[in-house]
Amino acid sequence: ETGVTQTPRHLVMGMTNKKSLKCEQHLGHNAMYWYKQSAKKPLELMFVYNFKEQTENNSVPSRFSPECPNSSHLFLHLHTLQPEDSALYLCASSQEGTGLNTDTQYFGPGTRLTVL
Amino acid sequence: AQSVSQHNHHVILSEAASLELGCNYSYGGTVNLFWYVQYPGQHLQLLLKYFSGDPLVKGIKGFEAEFIKSKFSFNLRKPSVQWSDTAEYFCAVKGAGNMLTFGGGTRLMVKP
Numbered sequence: 001e002t003g004v005t006q007t008p009r010h011l012v013m014g015m016t017n018k019k020s021l022k023c024e025q026h027l028g029h030n031a032m033y034w035y036k037q038s039a040k041k042p043l044e045l046m047f048v049y050n051f052k053e054q055t056e057n058n059s060v061p062s063r064f065s066p067e068c069p070n071s072s073h074l075f076l077h078l079h080t081l082q083p084e085d086s087a088l089y090l091c092a093s094s095q096e097g098t099g100l101n102t103d104t105q106y107f108g109p110g111t112r113l114t115v116l
Numbered sequence: 117a118q119s120v121s122q123h124n125h126h127v128i129l130s131e132a133a134s135l136e137l138g139c140n141y142s143y144g145g146t147v148n149l150f151w152y153v154q155y156p157g158q159h160l161q162l163l164l165k166y167f168s169g170d171p172l173v174k175g176i177k178g179f180e181a182e183f184i185k186s187k188f189s190f191n192l193r194k195p196s197v198q199w200s201d202t203a204e205y206f207c208a209v210k211g212a213g214n215m216l217t218f219g220g221g222t223r224l225m226v227k228p
Contacts, residue, residue, distance in 0.1 A: 033216075042120075043206065043218040056215060090160065103148055103167070105216055107160040 003027045004108035006091050012114045013081065021076040021111045023091030031096045032074040033105065034066060037088040049074060050096060081115045088112050118143040118211045122219035129197050130227050137192040137222050139181075139207030148210040149190040151181055152218075155203045163205070166190065177201070199228045 004025045013019050025032060034046040048056035049068040063085075065077040074091055092105040123138045141147065151163040164175025171183040181192045190207060207219040 042220045045215060045217075048215065055213075092160075103210060104150070104162060104165060106162070107152075109159040 003106050004091060004093055006089075006108040006111050008111060009109065010112045010114075012116065013078070014116050015081060015083070017081075018077070018079040020078065021089055021091075021113075023074040023076075023108055025072055025074075025091075025093035025106075025108075027093055027095075027106060029093040029095045029106075030071055031094045032068060032071070033092040033094075034074065034076050035090040035092065035107075037090055037110070039087075043090070047076075078113075081113075083115050086113055086115045118147075118209055118215075118217045120207055120209050120217050120219035122205075122207055122222050124222045125220065126223045126225070128225045128227065131199055132196050133226075135192070135194040135197045135201070135224070137205055137207075137224070139190045139192065139219060141188050141190065141207075141209040141217075143188075143209060143211045145211055149181075149183060150208040150210070150216070151175065151179070151190075151192050152206045152208060153203050154206065154221075160206070163192070197224075197226050199226045202226045 007022045030051050032049045036044045036046055045058050046060045047066045052068045063080050067075040088110040090110045091108040094105040120141045149166040152160045153163045154160050163179050164173050166173045166183045174180045179194050181190055183190050202225050204221045204223050206221045208216050210216050
C-alpha cells in the first residue's frame with residue numbers, strides 16, 4: 001500500500017532540536033490528518049486539514065506546528081519537544097464529500113519518534 | 117462529543133476458534149462506523165465500514181460486523197480465526213464533520 005507515505009520512518013531527537021515530519025498522499029484526496037499513537041492510549045487526532053485549510057486543532061501544544069502547502073503534502077514541524085511526546089505519529093488522508101468512497105481515512109506507516 | 121469503547125483489551129484464541137470483539141459508541145446523531153486492523157509492523161488498514169443500508173457489513177479476510185443502532189454497538193466477528201489474524205483491531209466512529217474517534221484497540225493473539 002503506497003497511497004500515503006511518511007518520512008522519516010524513525011526519528012530520534014533531543015529536546016532542543018527542531019525537526020519536521022513529512023506526509024504525502026497519492027490518492028487525490030482533499031483532506032489530511034495528523035494522529036498520535038502512544039502506548040496504552042487511544043489514537044489521538046491532532047490536526048485536520050480540508051482543502052489545505054486547518055479545520056481542527058485538537059488542543060495540541062504549540063511545540064507541534066502543522067503545515068499543509070497543498071492538498072497532497074502535510075508537514076508536522078517539531079521544536080522543543082518533551083520525552084512524553086515520544087510516540088508513533090500517523091498521517092491519514094480522505095476524500096470528504098458525497099459518494100461511495102468518501103469519508104474513509106487511509107493511513108500512512110507512521111514515524112516512530114523518540115525524544116531524548 | 118463522540119466516544120468509542122472497546123471492552124476487550126487483549127484476546128487470546130486458538131486457531132479455528134470464533135471471534136467477537138465488542139465496540140460501543142456514544143453519539144446522538146447519524147454515524148459512520150469503521151474497523152481498522154494493524155498487523156505487527158504494518159500500518160493501519162481498513163477492515164470494513166458501515167455507512168448506511170444493511171446493518172450486517174462484510175469486510176476483507178472473512179470479517180463481518182453488525183451495526184445495532186438500539187445498542188450503539190458495532191461488534192466485529194469472524195467464525196474461524198487464523199494465526200495470520202494476530203493483530204491489533206481498532207473500532208472508530210465518525211459523526212458530523214470529518215473527525216474520526218478511535219477506541220483503545222484490542223490486541224488479538226491467535227495461537228497456532
